[in-house]
Structure formats: structure tokens, C-alpha cells
Amino acid sequence: MNPDAGLRLPDDLAAWLADHADALDDGTQDAATVLPRLARAGIFRIGVPQAQGGLAGTDIGDAIEAVSQVAEYSVASAFVAWGQRVFIEYLLRSPNAGLAQRWLPALLSGEQAGATALSNAMKFLSGIESLQISARESEGAWVLDGRMPWVTNLRPQGFLVAAAVSAPDGTPAVVALPHDIAGLVRSPDLSLMALQSSNTAALEVQGVRIASEWLIHPDARQYLPGARPAFAGLQCGLSIGLARRALQAAAQSGQGQASRGILGEPLAALRAQVQAQSASLIDGVRSGRFVTEPWALFEIRIALAEAAQQAVQLELQASGGAAYLTSAGAGFARRWREAAFLPIVTPSLVQLKTELAKRQAKLAAEAAGIAV
Secondary structure (H helix, E strand, O other), X not given: OOHHHOOOOOHHHHHHHHHHHHHHHHOOOOHHHHHHHHHHOOHHHOOOOHHHOOOOOOOHHHHHHHHHHHHHHOHHHHXXXXXXXXXXXXXXXXXXXXXXXXXXHHHHHOOOEEEEEOHHHHHHHXXXXXXXXXXXXXXXXXXXXXXXXXXXXXXXXXXXXXXXXEOOOOOEXXXXXXXXXXXXXXXXXOOOOOOHHHOOEEEEXXXXXXXXXXXXXXXXXXXXXXXXXXXXXXXHHHHHHHHHHHHHHHHHHHHHHHHHOOOHHHHHHHHHHHHHHHHHHHXXXXXXXXXXXXXXXXXXXXXXXXXXXXXXXXXXXXXXXXXXXXXXXXXXXXXXXXXXHOOOOXXXXXXXXXXXXXXXXXXXXHHOOOOO
């Protein structure tokens, strides 16, 4: 990808995603093919410092745009891209330089998969749930036990997974676990309604013994607020890309009649909304604003997921009965399923709205002079 050309997906990748989008959704396309295809196009090098193997002249905002462009063709592939790129970001932000130096080359090339199981930690940070993995001290090492019920990009050919654990002293820490470490047990791929070719599975952690070399950060409470904007920002790329594609399909339905008729105004309004929210997202991640104002990031994540659902609804209205014809409506049916996933990807919209409601209640109470 060429930064001077606006970071458009290479034509061969775009064509491959378009040709295989439905198969990636229903699982008939081998999930093992996704990561190498994305890596070959340089997707994972975007926003990584050039000295560490990245693409010069790019930043995290460009990485969000790249995930969005992949999602225009296939949310399943964008979900894989999100997991890989977020794991890379974890290593870039880790004080454990040795861990990054050892694994970044294989992650950037797609030889090794990176999986993020830190959704639990993000919810822990907001007080939504407790950590699911505990560590105990044993002969100078940590021994881990617990479970990760839903993790994407667990490529059987080789993966590293980032997990939050409760350290022996109770401090929440972040660690990396390699796929072949003793005691880490991967389930078969989960049977999903969509996004089947994303290597999404569960992990059992049974007496996994790790040394300090696998520590991403000793205190998640210090580490995660800085990593969260990239985690959620890249995740928003799924909604942005899907919304763009559904709006395009709606506008083109009936040879463009939808954009000129009764749906023209809502299509234009939603397109402008998605563009504005996307710009605000990237600006906030780049500036670091969301580190201290996470609620603003939550609001954008909610707005973009809801915009994607509205875009698919408009596509349905523009297409009419054709959307229900198997041959003509295959792309729409896939986008409908993809849109159904966006509200539940962790942290879910319900969880985010709950946190925002708590904040509003606290602000209201403080404004009224009530101690909280």
C-alpha cells in the first residue's frame, strides 16, 4: 500500500475479498488463507514505526482506515485484521522490548497470528466484570488458570494471545501466551452465524506456567487506558466499512433510483454522519484525547455501529424484494448478518450504554451537590 496514494487496498486484495466474501462469512473458505492475504498487502505494517518494520509516513489513523476498507468487502476479514493489528499495537506499547523484538517480524508478515483476549480486561477496567484468569506464584514463575470464552484469530498454524490475569498479589497484569505452551487448550472453531472464517474459538488455561519474558505489562490499570483507543478505534473500522458499502449498494440500487428518490435525503444524511464520526474517531485516537475521555470514544463506537445497521436497513428498502432473492441478494444477506454482529462485539453496545448512563447519573448528582 502506498501512503502517497491515499492508502487504498491493492487491487488484487480487493478482488480476492470481493470474490470470497460470502465464503469467508459462512466458513466454506479456509480461514487459514485470510491472514497471509492481508499481510501480503502490507495491512499490518500501517501505523507501525518504520524502524520496527512498519510503513513510513503512516500512523494509527491510517491503520483504522485500512481496517475500514477491508470491512467494505468482508467484515470477517476485517475482524481478523483488527485482532492482528491490535496485538501488534500491544507489543508496540509494551515496556518489554524483548517480546516485541522477538515476535513483531512474524506478526507483520502474517506468519504468526496475534489474538486479543483483552475484552475482559477492558470491561474489568470499567468495572463491568472480574478477570477470568488468575495467577499463582510457583518457584519463581506464574501458574495461570482460567478461561477465554471467545477469541478471534486463533490460527491453528500458530498464534500468540494477549490475556489479562490477576497476578498473585491481585494486580491485574497483561501477558502473552503462545499457542504451543503447555496447558493452553484451544477449542474447535465456534459455530457462528457469520464471520465463520475468522478462527474464533475458546481457550482453556490449565496450569499454564510463564516467566517474565511473556509479560506485556505488569499493571493493566496503567497500561490499558493508553491501549484502549487503538483497540476500540480499530474495532470501529468494522462499522465504518460496512456502513460505507451498504450505503453504496443502496445508492446504486435500481440504477441509482434510490439516491434520486425518497431515500436520497436519508442516504445523504447518513453518509455525512458516518464521514463525520469517522473523522472524529481518527482525530481523537491520533491526538490522544480518548485516553482521558474514554466516554467520547464509547459514544462514537455506539454511533458507528448503529449507523451501520441503519445503512443496511436503507439498502433493504432501496433493493426491495430483490434483497430476498438468493442470487441477487447474497451480498445484502451477508451484510445483514455482519450488521447483527456489531452491537454484540465486546464491549457490547449495551455495556457501553450502561457505562455512559452511569457517568451521566454521576454528573447529574454532582451538579445537584449530591455526594457520589
